[in-house]
Amino acid sequence: MLITLSPDDDRQTDVQFERGGRTWKPLPGTAMQPVVLVSWYAADAYSRWANGRDWAADDWERSYLPTEAQWEYAAAGAFDNIEHVYAGIHHRGKSYESDGLPIPLVQQEYGRSRFGLRHMSGTIWHWCRDWFTPDFYSSDAATQLDPVAEIETGARSERGGSWVGPIELCRPGYRRGRNPDARGRCLGFRCIGEIPT
Template sequence: MAYTLNEVEERVCEVAQRILDLPPQKCRPDSRVIEDLGCDSLKAVELMMELEDAFDCKVSNDHSFPLGNAIFTRNPMRLRDLAEIIYVLQATGKVERQAGWSWLRRKEIQRPTIDADLFTQLGGRFDPQTLGKKFTLLEDLGKVDGFLQARRRTDGMRCVQIPAGNTMVGSDAADALDDERPRHEVVLDAYWIDIEPVSTTAWCRFLNSIERAESHLARWMLLDETDDRIVQLPVVRREGIWTPLRATAMLPMVLVSWHGANAYALWANQLDWQEYASVDGPLPSETQWEHAAEGAFQSVDETNFVAGQHVRGETYDAENLPMAPVHHPLGKSRFGLHHMAGNVWQWCRDWYAADFYQTSESQLPNPLGTQPTGIRSERGGSWVGPAELCRASYRRGRHADAFGRCLGFRCLTWTK
């Protein structure tokens, strides 16, 4: 049986209402999937699996029909857009699966039995006066595997220096999406980048070290008690002090907006964090991030990074989110950075534009997407989505105010 587009729209709205647990008046064809319905990556997976069953179709990550990328980069994505995609795919054949979405093959992660690296990120509170009026932000750790490493004194983060030089970014592979093309050469200055994503421990140190208002907190991380993701917030305030929840101290900090990540990056570099809404701070550019991720992703069949962990119908709290600790050497790049494939998406400094790699701006030394588009770039894939999204060249964006339970960040260190 073939449905008309109007019939598909009506049914998509009904399914969205049920899966997202919203009143009927909220789920209309013109409802924005993210802004109006609060549909993040995990809810999107559940919604798409339900729609596959309802319309006897396979919503795949086949790059000849790049729905996975389109969901997150259409601005805004509405239920009627989703209905149009389902309308085209209806009756193309139901997919056989055990638990996950059709293109979400669950990966059995071979977690290290012994941590190769120590957890060095600091909690508590940072007081710069204890280090004197003039202190060096980075403490030299010498060379490790051929690359200079240092430790940032504000938060204890280990950093690696990526040498200056020419590098290739983007992809011309047969399965590359349009926004990854063309593969091209760029010139990058040397830069220091965090070896790990920022942990809940370091995030709490940031909050405890500054005089911030409640309005700052509300813009930086998910605090809305009516949002069902609040149970996954891995930090809590007790007697005015922020601390990680039990068993989350070494996990990546998630449910932080781009603004929160930017504020942290400014603070960690001893810059004015209060300018987080007006100054683009030391988050990695897309190009820096992609270059630093070299070697982290080899193929979708590898099991050395965290992806495809969600099981249909599974619910999570902060303590059982299927993420790996930041210091576990998974998704490791050739420069020694952890989780440059999978575990959590990571905010980048750029404004996301689908055509950026086709512009002259992308060919400049140290390229950066500076034209405001309404959405900021994110890279790396996560525990929620499929392994295919974890390749270094895969691009997508999200609104700067968005919170994601599979979205974290890492920083640069700007040295004088």
């Protein structure tokens, strides 16, 4: 499974990091942008590594990507002030090769939730841990505390909307799924962590 773009992908100019030996480093001007162009597998591997876990393990039960329920709870209030939702920036046919992607820096006050998390509505889509099931929230499994859709469907959930699409997709309750191998200019992630005991 690929976690980076293939060498002939026309989005190579939009990649934000480069490999130097056994490590990765951000390219100039990208260190404070949300990371994009990563598959669900890459996002999941990073979330494990950031939590001190074996990123290469096949333990799909322990992901540090948020569940859809966790993500939606954390995003509450992020759509209340739509003037601060970074969406609808892209125009069909626009090329970003020379001037980079129009992604705001992580510290900018876009899509701020009631918990102070930024970019929860708009900017980029966020991968979630769940398999995407359109009717999941009308199922018995959704009545559990912190529900997660664990039945494989071929698509992983994503939340948040992005700079590419219309603002209507940035509502915290809007859900959709995507092939976990997908990598997009408007698709990234955020991690969760365990509460120390």
